[in-house]
Amino acid sequence: MKIGIDRIGFATTNKYLDLDELANARGVDPNKFKIGIGQNKMAVADMTEDIVTLAINSTLEYLDDVDLAKLGLLIVGTESGIDQSKSASLFVKEALNLPNEIRTFEVKEACFGATAGLMMARDYVRAHPNHTAIVIGSDIARYGLNTSGEVTQGAGAVSMFIAQEPKIIAFEEGHASYSEDINDFWRPNNFKTALVDGKYSTEIYLKFFQKTFDAYLNQNKLTADDFTAITYHLPFTKMGLKANRLAVAEASEDSKARLEENFEYSTKYGREVGNLYTGSLYLSFLSLLENAGANLQAGKRIGFFSYGSGAMGEFFAGELVSGYEQYLNKELHQQMLSERTKLSVAEYENVFTETLKDLPEDIELSSDVTAGKYYFAGQNGFARNYKIKK
Structure with missing residues (x-):
């Protein structure tokens, strides 16, 4: 199913x-x-x-x-x-x-x-x-x-x-998760604005991406070459860019070019509205779908990296369905x-x-x-x- x-x-x-x-x-x-x-x-x-x-x-x-x-x-x-x-x-x-x-x-x-x-x-x-x-x-x-x-x-x-x-x-079976108790970002009950250690949070984000991405590849016998695009939690564009550089480090030249180009498509909406917290990864996915055009074809694999400070990370993937553009x-x-x-x-x-x-x-x-x-x-x-x- x-x-x-x-x-x-x-x-x-x-x-x-x-x-x-x-x-x-x-x-x-x-x-x-x-x-x-x-x-x-x-x-x-x-x-x-x-x-x-x-x-x-x-x-x-x-x-x-x-x-x-x-x-x-x-x-x-x-x-x-x-x-x-x-x-x-x-x-x-x-x-x-x-x-x-x-x-x-x-x-x-x-x-x-x-x-x-x-x-x-x-x-x-x-x-x-x-x-x-x-x-x-x-x-x-x-x-x-x-x-x-x-x-x-x-x-x-x-x-x-x-x-x-x-x-x-359609989502593929399986996922890779990783969690630790970390104070990189939090908001106590008596605070209306968040507290964040920006540099530390970026370091943890990248650490969690590498752990979940590597685990997912190992579980499914995949490499970065098997992805048409990877979408990221994007509190700001540069954070996802750093993760994408890790993802393409061992990819072929063709795959590297494809993943880098599609990453840019995935950032277009986020650049215009900023941080959506829980919605940021899925805005990245929507931006990719609506801006990549011919770069995305039915049957291709899209990766998803989700991150929540504190901290929880997960990587999963899905396959684009034929005719998705009309929806x-x-x-x-x-x-x-x-x-x-x-x-x-x-x-x-x-x-x-x-x-x-x-x-x-x-x-x-x-x-x-x-x-x-x-x-x-x-x-x-x-x-x-x-x-x-x-």
């Missing part, structure tokens, strides 16, 4: 910041951000955009194609939870009018959460062949103004519909990115500061998000409300 991604949706915020302007405001050479980090723009979430709205909007993209009677599982992977007890998935379920009979919950392990959800969904569909699942990686990455991690912030969600005989990619929404995604509102650095700082404030027990919010999109409309008695923009 083949199981994999049947549909995929993507949503980001209504606003962005140009990183050239941030560099100038911080007294930094813009090339440090554009080349040294590998980022061009950064999605900025205002008070009315959170992981729930992003998760809903990314799933709406394909929901009309889903037979809800067969849907049995909904998982949201996130490290930007909006409640210490209630899962974000319940808000998503309510807004999308999904069946009450489905099993739904939230998963947390830093940026690995969506992959944990994906593996559970794959096992669920295997055990329940007549059922399907939705897995969403939704996050808002915040490190703080004038911090070392500021340039690697971002926001967005990637939603995946998991089914047997999938239309986009993508490239024009919609490009339109979404092009129609965002550009913020000045001062406006970004004001929006960022506003989002860190504690909300009162009762408040009503209005939003400038695009019509037809969901937004956080405030709360009553600390219970959160979500509405669709008319």
